[in-house]
Structure formats: C-alpha cells, structure tokens
Amino acid sequence: DAGITQSPRHKVTETGTPVTLRCHQTENHRYMYWYRQDPGHGLRLIHYSYGVKDTDKGEVSDGYSVSRSKTEDFLLTLESATSSQTSVYFCAISRDPQGAGSNEQFFGPGTRLTVL
Amino acid sequence: AQKITQTQPGMFVQEKEAVTLDCTYDTSDPSYGLFWYKQPSSGEMIFLIYQGSYDQQNATEGRYSLNFQKARKSANLVISASQLGDSAMYFCAMRDITGNQFYFGTGTSLTVIP
Numbered sequence: 001d002a003g004i005t006q007s008p009r010h011k012v013t014e015t016g017t018p019v020t021l022r023c024h025q026t027e028n029h030r031y032m033y034w035y036r037q038d039p040g041h042g043l044r045l046i047h048y049s050y051g052v053k054d055t056d057k058g059e060v061s062d063g064y065s066v067s068r069s070k071t072e073d074f075l076l077t078l079e080s081a082t083s084s085q086t087s088v089y090f091c092a093i094s095r096d097p098q099g100a101g102s103n104e105q106f107f108g109p110g111t112r113l114t115v116l
Numbered sequence: 117a118q119k120i121t122q123t124q125p126g127m128f129v130q131e132k133e134a135v136t137l138d139c140t141y142d143t144s145d146p147s148y149g150l151f152w153y154k155q156p157s158s159g160e161m162i163f164l165i166y167q168g169s170y171d172q173q174n175a176t177e178g179r180y181s182l183n184f185q186k187a188r189k190s191a192n193l194v195i196s197a198s199q200l201g202d203s204a205m206y207f208c209a210m211r212d213i214t215g216n217q218f219y220f221g222t223g224t225s226l227t228v229i230p
Contacts, residue, residue: 033218042120042207042220043161050216058217090161097215102168104151105218107161 003027004108006091012114019078021111023091025071031094032074033058033105034066036087043090049074081115088112119143120208122221129198130229136183137193137224139208145169149211150191152182155223156204164206167191198228 003026013019023032030051035043035058045058047066055066063085067075078085092105119142129135141150152164167175167182175182183192195202208221 031216035220040222042122042222043209043218044220045218048216056216059219088159092161097211102149102166104163104166106163107153110159 004091004093004106006089006108006111008111009109010112012116013081014116015082016080019081019113019115021076021089021091021113023074023076023108025074025093027093027106028071029093029095030071031097032068033092033094034064034074034076035090035092036060036085037090037110038087046076046089081113083115086113086115120210120219120221122208122224124224125222126225126227128227128229129195129202131200132197134194134196135198135226137195137206137208137226139191139193139221141189141191141208141210143189143210143212145213147213149215150182150184151209151211151218152180152191152193153207153209153220154202154204155207156201161207165193195226200228200230202226203228 005024007022033048034046037043044060046064049055049068065077089111091108094105095103121140148169150167154162165177165180167184179196181194205223207223210219
C-alpha cells in the first residue's frame with residue numbers, strides 16, 4: 001500500500017472557522033492532489049501540486065487554498081468554512097503523469113469534514 | 117469541457133456472472149488516459165485498470181477488462197466471474213493531456229447477489 005496518511009480523519013467545525021487538513025506521504029512522489037467527494041458528484045479535484053511550492057487549481061478551487069513546503073506534505077485550508085464545504089476530502093499522490101500516461105493515483109483514507 | 121458520464125447509478129449481478137459498467141467521456145484532447153477505481157463501503161479508493169487513448173488493445177487486469185471504443189468515446193469496465201467482494205462503488209475517471217487534471221464520473225454502485 002502507498003504510504004499516504006490524512007489528518008484529522010474526522011472533524012466537526014462551525015461556519016466561519018478556519019480549517020486545515022493535512023496529507024502526508026512517504027513515497028517521495030512529486031504530484032499530490034486534493035479532492036472532495038459528494039453524493040451525486042463523484043470526486044472533484046480541488047487543487048494539485050507538482051512540486052514544492054508549485055500548486056495549481058482544479059475544478060472546484062473556490063474557497064480553498066493549499067500549500068506545499070515539503071515534498072511529503074500537502075495542506076488544504078478552508079479559510080472560513082461554510083456548510084457547503086461539508087464533504088469527504090481525499091488526498092492522492094502519483095508519480096510524474098507523463099502526459100495522460102498510466103501513472104495512477106494512490107489515495108489516502110479520506111477526511112470526513114462536517115461544517116455546522 | 118471535460119466530462120465523464122456514468123449512467124447506471126446502481127447495478128445488480130449474480131455471483132459468478134459477468135457484469136459491464138458503462139462509462140462515456142467527452143474530451144477534445146488528442147491524448148488522454150482512462151481509469152477505473154473501486155470504492156468499497158470502507159471508503160478507500162482502489163485503482164483497478166488503465167487505458168491510454170492511443171492503446172490499440174483493450175486493457176485487462178485479472179478479472180477486469182476495459183472495453184474501449186474510441187469512436188464512441190466509451191470505456192466500459194467488464195468484471196468477469198463476479199464475487200461477493202466486488203460489491204462496491206465503481207468510478208470511471210479521465211486524465212487530460214497535461215496529465216494534471218483528473219475528472220471523475222458520479223459512480224455506479226454494484227451489488228453482487230449470492
């Protein structure tokens with residue numbers, strides 16, 4: 001199994017509070033991703049990183065920011081959480097994708113976030 | 117815009133039978149990758165199979181095969197000899213030409229009946 005951990009695994013917070021989710025990998029992969037999973041939507045890409053300090057937006061980036069100061073850690077921050085951000089958040093890693101190549105993503109166990 | 121469509125919200129299959137899970141995609145990229153993932157009730161995402169847009173042969177991985185019809189923009193997953201442990205959500209996904217963006221379908225819930 002790929003070495004990916006997410007913390008916390010569960011969090012309940014109130015609207016308007018800041019929240020940071022952490023993804024940690026031991027595989028030394030350059031690419032890291034944050035997704036959210038919601039019923040009826042599948043997984044949607046929030047942000048991704050292709051190296052230390054190199055990040056870019058995904059499909060649903062509004063309201064989220066990310067940071068990557070070390071290869072092994074990718075942080076997702078909700079500056080001011082809203083109820084619409086209640087979701088399950090997955091981190092994923094992959095080797096260099098080489099275009100649309102076969103390097104699949106390996107996923108972390110997920111974080112269930114509830115914003116009241 | 118890229119898009120993945122999975123039109124079967126739920127499927128049932130008898131144990132030991134084969135089942136096909138449908139996936140169609142929409143892209144104007146000349147090169148792309150197609151993936152299937154399995155999500156059991158425990159929640160983890162498990163990679164099953166990959167098909168590159170330029171691959172001439174359909175991908176196979178054990179009991180999983182991908183029926184790739186490029187002209188129809190479909191990438192259906194075929195599971196042969198279904199087992200009870202195959203009961204799960206199945207997601208089709210596409211990686212775009214840059215390799216950076218992934219798009220997932222809404223998933224199909226498969227239930228294997230003993």
